Amino acid sequence: MEDKKTAVLYSSEEPSQKDLKRLADFLLEKYKEPISIGWKNSPGITGGFRLVVGGDVYDWNKQGRLRQLQDALLALHTERDDIIPLIKDTLENWTPRVMIDEIGTVTSVGDGIATVSGLEDTTYGEILLFSGGVRGMALDLRRDETACILFDAEEEVCEGSTVKRTGRVAGIPVGEGFIGRVVDPLGIPIDGLGEIIADDYRPVENDAPAVIDRQPVNVPLETGILAIDSMFPIGRGQRELIIGDRQTGKSTIITDTILNQKDKDVICIYVAIGQKTSTVARLVDTLTKHGAMDYTIVVNASAAEPAPLQYIAPYAGCAIGEYFMEKGRDVLIVYDDLTKHAVAYRSISLLLERAPGREAYPGDVFYLHSRLLERAARLSDEKGGGSLTALPVIETQEEDVSAYIPTNVISITDGQIFLSGGLFRLGQRPAINVGLSVSRVGGDAQTKAMKKAAGTLRLDLAQYREMETFSQFAGDMDEATKKLIRYGEGLMKILKQKQNSPRTLAEQVFMLVIATTDRFEHIDPEDIDERIIPLVDETMKQCQDIVLKIENEGTLDEADKQRITEAAIRAYG
Numbered sequence: 001m002e003d004k005k006t007a008v009l010y011s012s013e014e015p016s017q018k019d020l021k022r023l024a025d026f027l028l029e030k031y032k033e034p035i036s037i038g039w040k041n042s043p044g045i046t047g048g049f050r051l052v053v054g055g056d057v058y059d060w061n062k063q064g065r066l067r068q069l070q071d072a073l074l075a076l077h078t079e080r081d082d083i084i085p086l087i088k089d090t091l092e093n094w095t096p097r098v099m100i101d102e103i104g105t106v107t108s109v110g111d112g113i114a115t116v117s118g119l120e121d122t123t124y125g126e127i128l129l130f131s132g133g134v135r136g137m138a139l140d141l142r143r144d145e146t147a148c149i150l151f152d153a154e155e156e157v158c159e160g161s162t163v164k165r166t167g168r169v170a171g172i173p174v175g176e177g178f179i180g181r182v183v184d185p186l187g188i189p190i191d192g193l194g195e196i197i198a199d200d201y202r203p204v205e206n207d208a209p210a211v212i213d214r215q216p217v218n219v220p221l222e223t224g225i226l227a228i229d230s231m232f233p234i235g236r237g238q239r240e241l242i243i244g245d246r247q248t249g250k251s252t253i254i255t256d257t258i259l260n261q262k263d264k265d266v267i268c269i270y271v272a273i274g275q276k277t278s279t280v281a282r283l284v285d286t287l288t289k290h291g292a293m294d295y296t297i298v299v300n301a302s303a304a305e306p307a308p309l310q311y312i313a314p315y316a317g318c319a320i321g322e323y324f325m326e327k328g329r330d331v332l333i334v335y336d337d338l339t340k341h342a343v344a345y346r347s348i349s350l351l352l353e354r355a356p357g358r359e360a361y362p363g364d365v366f367y368l369h370s371r372l373l374e375r376a377a378r379l380s381d382e383k384g385g386g387s388l389t390a391l392p393v394i395e396t397q398e399e400d401v402s403a404y405i406p407t408n409v410i411s412i413t414d415g416q417i418f419l420s421g422g423l424f425r426l427g428q429r430p431a432i433n434v435g436l437s438v439s440r441v442g443g444d445a446q447t448k449a450m451k452k453a454a455g456t457l458r459l460d461l462a463q464y465r466e467m468e469t470f471s472q473f474a475g476d477m478d479e480a481t482k483k484l485i486r487y488g489e490g491l492m493k494i495l496k497q498k499q500n501s502p503r504t505l506a507e508q509v510f511m512l513v514i515a516t517t518d519r520f521e522h523i524d525p526e527d528i529d530e531r532i533i534p535l536v537d538e539t540m541k542q543c544q545d546i547v548l549k550i551e552n553e554g555t556l557d558e559a560d561k562q563r564i565t566e567a568a569i570r571a572y573g
Helices: 017-031 062-074 083-093 226-231 250-259 277-289 307-325 338-351 365-373 404-412 421-425 448-454 457-471 479-494 505-515 525-542 544-553 558-572
Strands: 006-011 036-041 049-053 056-060 099-110 113-117 126-130 135-141 146-150 162-169 171-174 200-203 241-244 266-273 296-301 330-336 387-395 415-419
Touching: 006 017, 017 036, 017 049, 126 146, 146 307, 171 307, 200 307, 226 448, 226 457, 226 505, 241 250, 241 404, 250 266, 250 277, 250 330, 250 387, 250 415, 266 277, 266 307, 266 338, 277 296, 296 307, 307 330, 307 338, 307 365, 307 387, 338 365, 338 387, 338 404, 365 387, 365 404, 387 404, 415 421, 448 505, 457 479, 479 505, 479 525, 505 525, 505 544, 505 558, 525 544, 525 558, 544 558
Parallel strands: 006 036, 241 387, 241 415, 266 296, 266 330, 330 387
Antiparallel strands: 006 049, 049 056, 056 099, 099 113, 099 162, 113 146, 126 135, 126 162, 135 146, 171 200
């Protein structure tokens, strides 16, 4: 309490001895020790005074009371038409109170980190306001000081600058107006399309839904990518990791998945962490050309942004997604990528002088991603039935999935889609490694039609990969082995897919039924690329009733498969 043994009173008129005695009694009751009061003439303070005691500021002037009244009126959240009586009642019953503001002082600043003294009651994650309007967030609460990260340029902050508590945790404005926009992690639009009118304000950190508030993941979220929808299905509310080296097609899978949500009433949120601004601009341009920005929100914390903004970016995107989920909507959120997010958090932690552990990451780096991904869920019907599906992206080095961050995220998610650089260089796009990829939700997130059409596809491909490896060291092969290898090569060709061309459920089902029938085994695998698409299109024209059945009911029976096969044979001639 050494810094609170004196107080300074600011007012435009010199106080009387009676006033000083009343203030001294108030301070004695508040701080349990006598405090001497000095007076300074301040002509700018009218209709009251300001009393500064150490880091505490008691505001009792005209401006302070007006600010209190403004806060009271802003607290009137109502959609009623008779708001005038509510305002009248507030004005009649409003009583001003002495406002206390806790003011701190910057002791050191650098590398986006500011250390502040004097803010004894600051809470973890609280937003602090520095002189010059710079915003920060308390991230390390110590005995005598608080370390916080800065969201704005630190040039405005220097040693000795004042810091004020806001009493609010870090949050982001949310609402329908964000759909179709590109914003930064603080919710500020960066696409040059004007201001966004927010419907609400949500904290970026939020508890994950309780087990009792969830329901099983059994509604498919179709990606439009045949290899994924047939073998590694994703359900609404699931967390499916996309992992692989750089330049192996991870972002392409993300783009196709977002494009495939058109007209499916799914809100898509793309969170770019540490990406080049030009890369994000190219993605937005692609989404705009295909009409996907009509249901997409992009949250961009580019590589040029400071580490604190990259750190809160995925949590901010998740908060926006939770707003729609709690309204009963289905949301798809992509974190591209969490490797850069972990690196940003490591940078912040080392600057905060936290003890480094494995690969210099702090000990709570697992909690960093687990508390984010656990927020993905499919809510129970009592909670509105909305869902938040998460597709985190992890970049590996030389396909090392046993590294620290990849193993962490693999253990948190419900499966992973592993992209192989070797397959990518051989021209297999998407370059999905069937052996290392898995969906722990599995067939529960598939329609009956897709489950029926896929059959033993994954097993067939696994046998093909094994035989292909064996055949490299063998001499003559028997006819059965040759047939199996030719069939596997044909399946791999079927799973090839051009960029930005997602396929409908009916197209995928017809393609699988045709590809797995033995009537087309004689087709050279090299010719499949040219022949399969026209063949599927012609077969679908002849079986429009089955197409409608698949799209509306999601079912397929043996009779339907037989009809599709016969129609394909006729179309092939």
